[in-house]
Amino acid sequence: MPTVLPFFPESHPDETFLSRVSRYHLLSGNPTKAATDQELFGKRVILDFVVPAQALSSLVARLPGEPELVMQSLVQENTLLPAFSPFLGTEATPARQEIQLGQHYSGLGRLPQRVVGMHGESRLCVECLREDVSKRGIGYWHRGHQIPGVQACWRHHRPLLQGCPVCRRPFARPQHLLSMPWSNCPCGWQPTTHATTTKANELDVRYAEFSARLLEANLPPLKPGQLIRAYRQKIAAHGLVRKSSVSWTAVLDALKLEFGGEFLSSTDPAYRAGQLRSWLRLSLLEGQIELPLTRHVILALYLFGDFDAFKASVLAQTDEPLEKLRVSKKDTVQEESDPKLQSMRNKVRHLQAQWPTISLDDLWKRSYATADWLYQHDRSWLLQALQVQTEQAPDTDGYLEQDAGFVETINARLDGLYETQGKPNRVTKERLRGLLPKSIPIAQMKVRYPRASELIDTLKESYWHFILRRVMFGIGEARRLQAAPANTAIRKLSGVHSVAFDAVLDHFNWEPEQMVLPSFDAKSELVRLGVNRQWLGPTNQSHNHGGRRYKNKAVEDRGKAA
Ligand SMILES: [Zn+2]
Numbered sequence: 001m002p003t004v005l006p007f008f009p010e011s012h013p014d015e016t017f018l019s020r021v022s023r024y025h026l027l028s029g030n031p032t033k034a035a036t037d038q039e040l041f042g043k044r045v046i047l048d049f050v051v052p053a054q055a056l057s058s059l060v061a062r063l064p065g066e067p068e069l070v071m072q073s074l075v076q077e078n079t080l081l082p083a084f085s086p087f088l089g090t091e092a093t094p095a096r097q098e099i100q101l102g103q104h105y106s107g108l109g110r111l112p113q114r115v116v117g118m119h120g121e122s123r124l125c126v127e128c129l130r131e132d133v134s135k136r137g138i139g140y141w142h143r144g145h146q147i148p149g150v151q152a153c154w155r156h157h158r159p160l161l162q163g164c165p166v167c168r169r170p171f172a173r174p175q176h177l178l179s180m181p182w183s184n185c186p187c188g189w190q191p192t193t194h195a196t197t198t199k200a201n202e203l204d205v206r207y208a209e210f211s212a213r214l215l216e217a218n219l220p221p222l223k224p225g226q227l228i229r230a231y232r233q234k235i236a237a238h239g240l241v242r243k244s245s246v247s248w249t250a251v252l253d254a255l256k257l258e259f260g261g262e263f264l265s266s267t268d269p270a271y272r273a274g275q276l277r278s279w280l281r282l283s284l285l286e287g288q289i290e291l292p293l294t295r296h297v298i299l300a301l302y303l304f305g306d307f308d309a310f311k312a313s314v315l316a317q318t319d320e321p322l323e324k325l326r327v328s329k330k331d332t333v334q335e336e337s338d339p340k341l342q343s344m345r346n347k348v349r350h351l352q353a354q355w356p357t358i359s360l361d362d363l364w365k366r367s368y369a370t371a372d373w374l375y376q377h378d379r380s381w382l383l384q385a386l387q388v389q390t391e392q393a394p395d396t397d398g399y400l401e402q403d404a405g406f407v408e409t410i411n412a413r414l415d416g417l418y419e420t421q422g423k424p425n426r427v428t429k430e431r432l433r434g435l436l437p438k439s440i441p442i443a444q445m446k447v448r449y450p451r452a453s454e455l456i457d458t459l460k461e462s463y464w465h466f467i468l469r470r471v472m473f474g475i476g477e478a479r480r481l482q483a484a485p486a487n488t489a490i491r492k493l494s495g496v497h498s499v500a501f502d503a504v505l506d507h508f509n510w511e512p513e514q515m516v517l518p519s520f521d522a523k524s525e526l527v528r529l530g531v532n533r534q535w536l537g538p539t540n541q542s543h544n545h546g547g548r549r550y551k552n553k554a555v556e557d558r559g560k561a562a
């Protein structure tokens with residue numbers, strides 16, 4: 001059992017753990033960090049910026065008080081974990097009221113880099129510093145300034161400094177304690193007397209304010225379903241949906257329009273590096289949402305405007321697991337069952353956390369063995385993780401060539417799908433994929449065969465074109481069977497619902513009695529009217545809304561437009 005320390009500096013409001021340890025170091029008069037480490041932790045430690053978990057548990061054993069409570073207050077008051085915590089929940093997270101004091105942070109040893117993102121600088125607001133010195137007698141480092149993406153002081157609306165403005169020396173160095181603001185920069189610059197008139201960018205201030213509120217709110221880990229439901233509701237309210245599902249392209253465009261590329265680039269390293277393919281991704285990995293804090297904040301800022309609205313919305317969501325969530329299950333299972341795969345992928349993730357713009361070329365140079373192993377055993381993950389466009393990847397698997405072949409096959413066999421005998425079936429994506437010479441899992445389709453996949457998306461038959469083909473089939477059958485009355489016969493034989501049937505006839509001004517006559521040629525009629533296989537129908541709405549009143553209004557509107 002380690003002996004209790006004679007003293008450890010009291011925390012100032014919102015002070016970082018590194019700041020408290022650095023102050024201890026100064027007060028103790030220890031000549032080296034190693035000596036301070038020995039006293040506080042009993043060994044050398046690396047002070048991880050977000051949650052120095054290892055250091056905390058060693059220190060707790062040397063502080064007076066109930067260890068659980070001491071740990072709780074250190075984590076809550078001196079680390080950044082409360083800002084990350086809400087985004088680290090899994091579906092297995094207990095409901096909010098069931099979380100006991102202290103258990104809240106039970107997972108603090110395993111903070112995934114993909115949620116934490118990049119960190120490692122120490123940022124300073126000189127106005128906060130001056131205020132702290134005059135109010136509390138000493139300056140210190142504020143947690144609120146260190147949250148990833150924060151570039152301004154939300155209190156003073158000033159840009160934060162990351163280093164000396166004169167000699168550019170950074171405030172923080174890996175494996176070192178902080179010496180400023182308690183002493184001047186070796187070049188002579190004095191942080192406490194530094195005056196600035198530069199105003200921070202308004203967006204930076206909003207981001208910083210949201211982040212600071214998030215940190216102090218100390219929310220519990222939320223279930224991914226709660227967050228995703230809250231996001232989706234707002235996305236839908238903003239109209240950023242395509243056919244009732246979220247259009248991430250539209251969301252990204254809206255973010256660019258609202259915030260501008262400059263702000264997004266300076267806040268999020270992956271955006272700056274142009275890694276936009278899965279920039280906004282609400283899929284799960286190891287049960288957690290795969291999105292770094294910066295993007296949660298950017299998305300929430302846009303959707304909810306401020307922290308209070310965000311908090312109210314997520315806490316109002318039900319705890320029910322989300323059914324239709326895209327879960328990278330295959331990934332997780334494969335990774336869990338293969339420790340080698342896991343460690344190789346982790347190496348890449350670790351490098352990405354330090355170096356978000358790392359490319360495949362860089363990986364080869366930096367860690368040849370990792371690149372080599374993953375390239376042989378886990379190529380699609382590697383290429384996706386490094387955002388390598390499949391088109392640029394060497395085509396050793398022949399996917400590129402196959403993709404081109406598939407495009408030809410689909411184009412050549414497409415008409416055949418419309419020429420089958422009997423009652424027409426809708427030409428769905430599934431039927432289009434069925435034209436390919438081999439069956440391909442949907443998950444691979446887009447990644448390996450992007451051109452064929454895109455072609456299938458554009459070629460799938462619209463609901464209304466399918467209805468027209470059914471009506472034409474009904475006409476043919478009614479003629480063949482000489483069934484009467486014409487209206488009922490065509491409808492029944494076509495198998496089309498009466499609402500859709502009436503809508504089509506109304507739209508084209510077709511009379512059932514004339515339709516059964518040999519003079520009526522629906523096919524050339526459609527060509528004349530310019531109706532194609534992706535025709536959106538009498539209204540631009542889905543068939544669910546095809547009521548008569550609605551339909552008539554749409555037809556009138558078309559009349560006016562014409
Ligand atoms: Zn400030």
Ligand SMILES: [Zn+2]
Nearest residue numbers: 164167185187
């Ligand atoms: Zn300097």
